[in-house]
Amino acid sequence: MNIALIAHDKKKKDIIQFAKSYHTILSKHQLFATGTTGKQISESSGLSITRYQSGPLGGxxxxxxxxxxxxxxxxxxxxxxxxxxxxxxxxxxxxxLCDVHQIPVATNLAGADIMIKALDHEDFEWRTIIEENRKQE
Structure with missing residues (x-):
């Protein structure tokens, strides 16, 4: 899966700790991040991350x-x-855009924890459900 990791300045420590805590799960996926967040996560965790511009610059x-x-x-x-x-x-x-395209999004640690654990258990079937609904329309 392609997973984006983003954090505001005052939340960067939290997302770095999150990435380190879930290193094993995240390392199985393609990771993307805004500039500074991606750099700090990569340096702290060793995870491979494709980095974009910082958020305010277009990331x-x-x-x-x-x-x-x-x-x-x-x-x-x-x-x-x-x-x-x-x-x-x-x-x-x-x-x-996440809402329009049915992309799961977590904006805090509690939601991210639930999503990443579901990902680890392969409990995400939303794309299959959406595709089945489109066929029925």
């Missing part, structure tokens, strides 16, 4: 393009809900 939009092209399967985005973000429209657009 969120680059990941959004992968979602729109149906080339992204999951997004883990540790957001900081208490700090205003100058690129909030880009963040909203990214989350909207």
């Amino acid at each position: 969120d939009q680059q990941i959004g393009a992968k979602i729109a092209a149906e080339e992204m399967d999951m997004v883990i985005f540790f957001r900081d809900p208490l700090t205003a973000q100058p690129h909030e429209p880009d963040i909203s657009a990214l989350l909207r």
Whole structure:
């Protein structure tokens, strides 16, 4: 699976710890991240990550393009809900694309923990269900 890892500045330590904790699971997948987040995760965990621009410089939009092209399967985005973000429209657009294209997205540790454990147990069947619904329409 293609998994995007994104974190606001005040959440970078959390996503690094998350990546280290779930190294074994994440290492089985293709990982993508915005600039600084990807660099810090890679340096701290040794995981191989394709990096895009930082979020404010277009990284969120680059990941959004992968979602729109149906080339992204999951997004883990540790957001900081208490700090205003100058690129909030880009963040909203990214989350909207996840909804439009039925991409699972977690915006906090609790949701990410559930998603990654389901991934480890191969409990994700949403693409099959969506395809079956399209055939019935």
